[in-house]
Amino acid sequence: MPLIMNVEDINDLDGLAPRACEVCHRKDKIFRCSACQAVYYCGRDCQVEDRECHKIPCKLLKKALDRYKLEEQKLREWPGDLDSPANAFEQDVGHFWRNMATRPYMVARLDLAHIMLNSYGTPGGPVDLVQIILDHYFDMLRLSRSDDLGVREIIPGLYVRLGRDQDAYDFMTWFAAVNEDPDHEWGNVDKPFLDTKDANVFEEPLKRAWTVTSFLDLSHAVVVLLIKVRVLLDLYAIQNTFIALTGVIPPEIIAIICGKLVRSDVMFRHQILLSTPEKMASLTKRIKSQVRELYKAVGKYNPYFWNLMVNDPDACVLRTPQYNGYAQRSEQEALVILAFTFAAWYETPGAIKMLRDLAKMR
Ligand SMILES: [Zn+2]
Ligand SMILES: [Zn+2]
Secondary structure, eight states: OOSSOOHHHHTTOOSOBOSOBTTTOOOSSOEEOTTTSSOEESSHHHHHHTHHHHHHHHHHHHHHHHHHHHHHHHHHHOOOOSSSOSOHHHHOTBBGGGSGGGHHHHHHHHHHHHHHHHHTOSTTOBHHHHHHHHHHHHHHHHHBTTOTTOGGGTHHHHHHHTTOHHHHHHHHHHHHHHHHOTTOOTTOTTSOOSOOOSOOTTSOOOIIIIIOTTTOOHHHHHHHHHHHHHHHHHHHHHHHHHHHHBTTBOHHHHHHHHHHHOOOOOTTHHHHTOSSHHHHHHHHHHHHHHHHHHHHHHHHHOTTHHHHHHHOTTHHHHTOOOOSSOOTTSHHHHHHHHHHHHHHHHTSTTHHHHHHHHHHHO
């Protein structure tokens, strides 16, 4: 599989790929490349055939993996000094970053996950690799709640790729609330952490975090919008089915078919299947206006973002964005946030088309 597929190829993706041989896509009796541990093959023939393609990413991944393992070992064996006590894994969980000795380990782990994401976690990549990447970022957040490396910007985009829209929404709602609280104690590990559950996806987008354009949290606003776009696509699919099948087959059967059309895993998914056409029309109207609001806010905040997402998404991989020190509203910022979010959009059938339609509306 090529590292980066061109836009035409990724237009008809439908979610992530299962774990399979890189070359023949066989799913059983496969083994991992022992060097990078990121890709699978069914046997020597397929591995040899893929060598040209895999050589460079394999080397990069192996180097990052070795460094991560080495930094972990160094940290575990660290004898401790004045600024950085020993036994960080026992004593410093929650505020790792404060202990200077943990920083090379955290940076090595971040780099490893980034390289995995850029080389094999691009749109349509294997589901288990995306899960591994998410586990890395999540564990980094558990170790260091102050999140000085910014993994909270990456996590929601990975959640939605795995179909966990409600978890993504809860995660972003929690951060939006905490960011509004100037007294929040990041270092206090006895305080609740990421404990928002079943937040209502249909409610108006939170103003300060996602739509007020001087403060906008770009990566989160983009994923909140995608979750709402998915709900809207479900609503359209149900309404179309309803219109096409009413009077043709019994209502009970239509209800079963519609139930299967809802792909969003959101908590209030039963509301998407509202009984009366009037209620459904009103929910559709509400979500549609929220989608427009978020779309506009993102475009106003960063003028590069939507153009890159729709017309040049590969740029965020090919042009190697600088993850540190970019200016707000810059093209560099657009590239970084695109790298965290574009795969989820391209893996949602109909989502990019909706962006094109929204662009025409302006
Ligand atoms: Zn094979
Ligand atoms: Zn390899």
